[in-house]
Amino acid sequence: MSSARVSDASVRAVHELFVAGEVDGSYLATTPLRRVVVESWQRSLARGVDPDLGGAQSSEVAVGVARMRAEHPLASALPVIRRLLVDDARSSGVMVAISAADGTLLWVEGDPSACRRAEAMNFVPGADWSERGAGTNAPGTALALDAEVQIRRTEHFSRVVQPWSCTAVPVHDPVTGASIGAIDLTGGDEVSSAQTLALVRATVVAVENHLALLRLTEPQRSQNPCGTRHLHVLGPDRPRWESVDQSGRRTRAVLTGRHADILVLLSRHPEGLSADHLATLLDDGHLDVVTVRAEMSRLRRVVGPELLASRPYRLTAPVSSDLAEVFDALARGDVSAALDAYGGPLLDKSVSPAVGRLRTEVSTSLRGAVVATGDLGLLRRWLRLPEGSDDREGWRLLHDDARAGALDRARAGGHLAGLDLEFG
Structure with missing residues (x-):
């Protein structure tokens, strides 16, 4: 007898007995539950998954999800997935989730209302929805078995996920x-x-065919003389430089603070900067031109001499960055994408006055856009960021919003009390 013919109440009753330790796996085998569900419940319990968790716990890579997306092979297949699944899901109460092989969610798109409700169980980009992290669920169990899986409501191991049903297929x-x-x-x-x-x-077949076609055309694409260059300057990690040359060879380098400052400023000034002007932007006029020239000489050895021109100093080819991704998303009005790309403050250890102004600009612009949307889900995501922790007005907005649930209001009230105690 398939579990599709078993009532949710019956499955829930068996689940309660199992997680309470009143029955074991041998008893489950006598119930109408599907074998794939029984075995997944047993793995979930054995791995110590808490059935009362508020969904999957955030994985260690949550802050770097934008970088994971950029490097993941499924990024190139997003237009295919959106055309076949996401476009129809936007107004149907359905979400489309794309996960990495370790169960980390990379993209969650679809019906906006469903996406907001799913945030309560942490079904968001960067969260760990592997079976070992979240218990029985379609994407996690599909990856654990390397097989397509459907999980219906009460078949989920975690109680908070049981209002949902899901279907997942590995790629x-x-x-x-x-x-x-x-x-x-x-x-x-x-x-x-x-x-x-x-x-x-x-959809998975279409995606795998798309990836196969890309592999066939890689030799032609690798002959692109421009290559790609990317700058990572947001968040607590040390600034990094990544490039792929025309032969496909990838180079990664950790940047000094001064070199990161220079690259950020040059990327924001495509017209170029004189040595005097750059010195002023880097250190409020206290840096001499000789030092600037020496830094530029060292920087050329890191990023390649062909990228940096002089008189004035300027970039000779496009350089992408996580900072630019935030500004571009804000310009499109896509506040969710801007939050995805925002890993934290811009070069928070930099003493450059120009970088400091830019740091304030991007943070303030992002916060203003979040508040302007009136979207509680986006506001929660902002408040989870380090800058959001001290955002008294943001916590007050969450506390006073009639749409916020009791848990949100209680958490916001407690956070406001803590801010009052700390700052008066």
Whole structure:
């Protein structure tokens, strides 16, 4: 007898007995539960997953999810996935989730209301939804078994996930056959249907064909003389430089604070900067031109002499950055994407006055955009950031919003009390 014919109440009753330790796996085998669910529950319990968790816990890579996205092979297939799944999900109460092979969610898109409700169980980019992290769930169990899986409501191990149903199919590298992630549909009972499974399966086939085609064209693409260059300057990690040359060779380097300052300023001044002007921007006029020239000479050895021109100093090719990603997303009005790209303050150890002004500009612009949306989900995400911790007005907005639940208001009230105690 399939679990699709078993009532939610019956499955929930068995689940309660199992997690309470009143029955064991041998008893589960006598129930109408599907074998895939029974075995997943047993693995979840054995791994110590708490069935009362508020969804999966944030993984260690949450802050760097934007970097994971940029480097993940499924990034190139996003247009395919959006065309086949996301576009129709936006107004249907359904979410499309794309995870990495370790279960980390990289993208969660679809119906805005569903996405906001799912934040309560931490079904957000950067969260760990592997089976070992979140218990029985479609993307995590699909990755654990390397097989397509449908999980219906009360079949989930974690109670907070049980209002949802989901269907997930793993995605494989077209050359090696290794699992590189999973595509999941999460929503109501309709997403646990055979038709939904066929749709997700067809999308995965299209994605794997897309990746195979890209592999065939890589030799032609690698001959692009421009290559790519990316600057990581947001958040607590040390600033980094990454580049891929025309032959496909990747270079990574940790930057000194001064070199990161210079690259940020040059990227914001495509017209170029004189040595005198750059010295002023770097150290409020207390830096001599000879020192600037020496730093530029050392920087050329890191990023390549062809990238830096002089008289005036300027970049000779495009350089992308996480900072630019935030500003670009804000310019498009995509505040969620801006939050995804924002790993934290810009070069927080920099003493450059120009970088300090830019740090304030990006932080203030992002906060203002979050508040302007009136979106509680975005406000919660902002308040989870280090800058949001001391944002008294932001916590007050959350506390006073009639749409906020009792837990949100209690948390906001406690945080405000802590700020009052600390700062008066």
